[in-house]
Amino acid sequence: MGAHRSMKPRYAKIVGTGSCLPGQPVTNAELVRRLAERGIETSDSWIVERTGIRQRYLAEAHVGSSQLATEAARAAIAAAGIPAADIDLIIVATSTPDWVFPSTACLVQKAIGAPGGAAFDVQAVCTGFAYAMSVADSMIRTGAANRALVIGAEVFSRILDWSDRGTCVLFGDGAGAVVLAASEEPGIVASKLHADGRHENILRTAGHVSGGAITGHPFLTMDGQAVFKLAVSVLDSVARETVEAAGLTLADIDWLIPHQANVRILHATARKLGLDPDKVVVTVDRHANTSAASVPLALDVAIRDGRIWPGQNVLMEGVGGGFTWGAVLARM
Template sequence: MTLYSKIIGTGSYLPPKRVTNQELAVQLAEKGIETSDEWIVSRSGISARHYADPAVQSSDLAVEAAKRALEAAHLTPGDIDLIIVATSTPDHFGGFPSTACVVQRKLGIKNGGAAFDVQAVCSGFVYAVSVADSFIKSGAHKNVLVIGAEVFSRILNFDDRTTCVLFGDGAGAIVMSGSSEPGILATKLHADGSHGDILCVPGSVTGGVIEGSAFLYMDGQAVFKLAVSVLEKVANEALEAGGLQSSQIDWLVPHQANIRIMQGTAKKLGLPQEKMVVTVDQHGNTSAASIPLALDTAVREGRIKPGHNVMMEGVGGGFTWGAVLARM
C-alpha cells in the first residue's frame, strides 16, 4: 500500500494585544515618525497586528496553536512522534535548545519523539510541511506536529516606518498523519542566497556582543519584484508535480505579507480573488506563522472543506520560496 501524508487538524493563536493602524500611528507620532491608517493600508492591506507581551516567547504561542490543532485532529500530545517548528524568532539565542524541544516539553511529550526547528523565514512553514511529508511517506514518523510561530515584534526597528508597521506576532499549527489517501499532493522548495541581503537581520555576535544591527532590514521594492516573479512559477511547478490544473485549485492560501503581492499571484494563476484566503489585514505579516494562521481561519470558518485542493505558498529571507499543494 502506498503511504501518503495528510493534514488532519489545524490550529492557530494570536496574542491578546491587538494594535490597530491608528493606535500604532499615535505611538510612532510620539517618536516623531509620521504614518497613517491610509498609508499603511494602501501599501500593504494591513489594518492591525498582534504583539506578544514581553514575557511571552514563540514557544508559548506555538503551544496554544498546537493544542487547538491536536484537538481538531482528535489526538493527544502523546500521539505526536515528531515536532517541527518553523521560526526566525526562537526562544533562545543561538537557537538552542530548539523551540521545537521547548514546545515538546511544554506539551508534556516524553515519548522520545524527534523535535527540531526549520529556519527559512516566511517560507519556513512550507519548508517544514515538505520535510514532514517526506518523513511520513518514508514510514519514519506517523503523527507530525508542524508549527509556524513568531514574535517578530522583538526584531522590529520602531524608528523605521517602512518595516515596523508590517509585522506582527502569532502562531499556526497543523497535524499531519500517515494516510492511505493522497493528502500532500506535491511540494516544491527553492532558495537563492545571492538575494540574501534584501530581507535580513544583518547583525552577528562575537564575544557575546552584537556586531551590526539586530533589527530586521528589508528592501521592499526588491522583495516585491522577486516575490511576484517566483510565486507564480513555484505554484505552477507544484501543480505540474501534483497533476492538477490551476482551475482545480479550490483555495489559494499565500503567505500573508502584502495584499498586492497576493492579488498579483492569484491573477497570474488565473484564480478569482474570492478563491484566495486573506487574513493579512487582521494580523499583518507573521512570517512563518502566516500561512497556517490563514489556513486555520478558513477551515474553522467552513470555507476550506475536506476534499478541497489547497495551494499554500510563500517567500522569505534567504532568499527562499516554496509551495505545497494539498488535498484536505
C-alpha cells in the same frame, strides 16, 4: 518463494489545525499613536493603501515564540482528536526562537507532554512553514514518523526597528500549527522548495550574538521594491510547478493561501495565475505579516470559518528572506 505483499501508498494528511495570537489586536490608529510618541509620522490610510494591513498582534515582552507555538499546537492536537503523546515528530518554523538552543520545537515538546520523538526547528524565514511541511511529509511517507506537529511561530516585533516606518508597520506576531498523520488517502500531494542566496541582501536581519554582545545589525532591513518584484515572480512559478507535479491544473485549485506579506502581492499573484480573487485566503488585513506563521494562521482561519472542507485542493506557498520560496499542495 514467499507470497508478494503489495505495499499501499502512504501519505501525510492534515487532520487538525490551530492558531494563537497574542493579546489584543493593535489597530493602525493605535500603532500610529505609538509611533508618533517616537517621532515617527504615518497614518492609517498610508498603511492600508500600501499594504492592506488594518491591525496586527504584538506579543508582550515575556511571551516568546515557544509559548505561541505551544498554544497553537494544543489547538491543532485538540482538533485532530489525538493525545499529545501520539505526536512523534515536531518541526517548528521560526526566525525568532526563544533561545540559541535548545530549539523551539524541544520547548514545545516539553510543554505539550510528547517526549521521545524527533524535534527540531527549520529556518527559511517566511517560507519556513512550506519547508517544514515538506520535511514532515517526507518523513511520514518514508515511515520515519506517523504523526507530526508542524508549527510556524514568530515574534517579529522583537527584530523590528521602530524608527523605520517602511518596515515596522508591516509585521505582527503569532503562531499556526497543523497535525499531519499517516494515511492511505492522498494528503500532501506535492511540494517544491527553492532558494537563491544571491538575493540575501534584499531582506535580512544581519545580526548575531557573540561574546555576550550583538554583532552586526540586529533589526530587519528590506528593499521593498526588490522583494515585491521577486516575490510575485517566484510565487507564480512555484505555484505552477507544484500543481504540475501533482498532475493537476490551476483550475483544480479550490483555495490559494499565499504568504500574507502585502495585499498587493496577493492580488498580483492571483492575477498572474488567473485565479479568481475569491479563491485566495487573505488574512494580512487582521494579522499583518507574521512570517512563518502567516500561512498556517490563514489555513486555520479558513478551516474554522467553513471555507475549506474535506476533499478540496489547497495550495499554500511562501516567499521570504534567503531568498527562499516554496509551495505545498494538500488535499484536505
